[in-house]
Amino acid sequence: MGIRSLISLIRRNKERIAKHLFALSASAAIAAVGLICVFLFMQGLPAMWDIGIFNFLTGTDWQPDWTPPRFGILPMIVGSLYVTAGAILFGVPTGIFAAVFMAKFCPAPLYKILKPAINLLAGIPSVVYGYFGMVVLVPFVRENFGGNGNSILTASILLGMMILPTIITISESAIRAVPGEIYDGAVALGASHEHATFRVILPAAKSGVMASVILGIGRAVGETMAVRMVAGNQAVLRMPHEFIRGVRTLTANIVLELGYAYPGDHRPALIATGVVLFVFVMLINTLFAILKKKEGV
Amino acid sequence: MEKVSKFSLKDVNLWYSDFQALKNINMEIPANFITAFIGPSGCGKSTLIKSLNRMNDLIEGCRITGDILLDNESIHGNIDVNMLRKRVGMVFQKPNPFPMSVFDNVAYGPRTHGIKSKFRLNEIVEKSLCDAAIWDEVKDRLKKSALSLSGGQQQRLCIARALSVQPDVLLMDEPTSALDPISTAKIEELVIKLKDSYTIVIVTHNMQQATRISDRTGFFLLGELVEYGKTERIFSVPKDKRCEDYITGRFG
């Protein structure tokens, strides 16, 4: 078959070929998720079984070097929950207000600076955030709140900053997507710009804003490098009022110890930590999907 | 007896950047009348109606000269624009209910203007929906989303919403152009009923509609008010050739 006839064959079947190409790319993505799932569960589940699922999830001691070792990850589960909740506390209101400002109040010249700045914020590697946390936030917390500065509070503030770009960008486009007629309708009733924005436009954009928050939460739960640089990383179960003390998250647990895991259950237990993290992220995504379906984003 | 003017327009000129959309408009719009604006597309009907509650303020590059008096007081002078818009309500061409419940749609206006009492709000919502002839259709679904209503119902809801802040004037920019004949008939009936308590200005492309409901008609062409007078007179013995051509459908 000559090259000419090959080309004409491709031409004639362009659409079918494209379709298969797309299908192939899509399956690659699915295969990646599937493989991760399989390996994670294959290596993690037996360890969980060995340790006892209940002991593993609710044990408060994480002591891989004891004999026998203890593998309880409750401190880390709670740690992840604390810093995520903290990130929500700092990041969500700030992000939403920033998005409203950008979409409805920002003068054009300022917007030209603000928008790229926020895009840049999204692109900064997490280790750089971590460094910023170490040199700025840690001393700040130490001096103003006490403790050594490596704490739940510090990690929460830092994570709150890191989820800002996600929340701002997605919320802003959700707010902009609200039809202008809706705004006109509110203003025509004698509502002020502020009133129309906060009572009509923002509620109308609520599903998109919710989506941004959930994606932000996903980012906070999964963040590793920056958190481990400022959180103190003690595998100790903390109470909420101990927010100026250190904590270890699920992600930090894995990355801190995987490099020098002891023989036996240690390494599988770390992978099992990954399984728990995976389930968390899956729950968040499911929540996202449900919301999306309900609101028709 | 000469009617009292609700609006007096004096030498109104309006520009969008450097395009002049209204040219030297002088007209008196009488109180408790239905005044219809007619004219071909792009002649400035929407522009003029939006000038009456200063919705044009929202458009960048829009400039207006001359004066518009509402009850003998300039709407460009020492007046709170939000209070102006409360007095001069507006219904848009495309129904634009807020994406919230039927109740909240109608309660939004009163809430904006500081009414908090649940009892009072219930009262206002019911009265507005009744006045807009839609109460019977929605009274069992006040908590449902307004977006679940039909187009005609949505438009009447928007009328109810406009009535909820007790305006003096109702501006309607082609309120029935997106609706079926039955919804249109309902709204026309409603508009006639509302005339007793409100001054109504309506833009329409439908000549029959103008003759059916309006007392006064203004014919616009390229930003000018070509002819203005009693509706029967305009449609029976138009003075201007262009107006005659337009209403008899020979325009173009």
Ligand SMILES: Nc1ncnc2c1ncn2[C@@H]1O[C@H](COP(=O)(O)OP(=O)(O)OP(=O)(O)O)[C@@H](O)[C@H]1O
């Ligand atoms: N925001 C704007 N910026 C610039 N020009 C505009 C703007 N709005 C309207 N115009 C122009 O002003 C003129 C009058 O527009 P207007 O919308 O008032 O016409 P209309 O009589 O309501 O027409 P239609 O019957 O199609 O609704 C048109 O030439 C239009 O192109």
Ligand SMILES: [Mg+2]
């Ligand atoms: Mg128009």
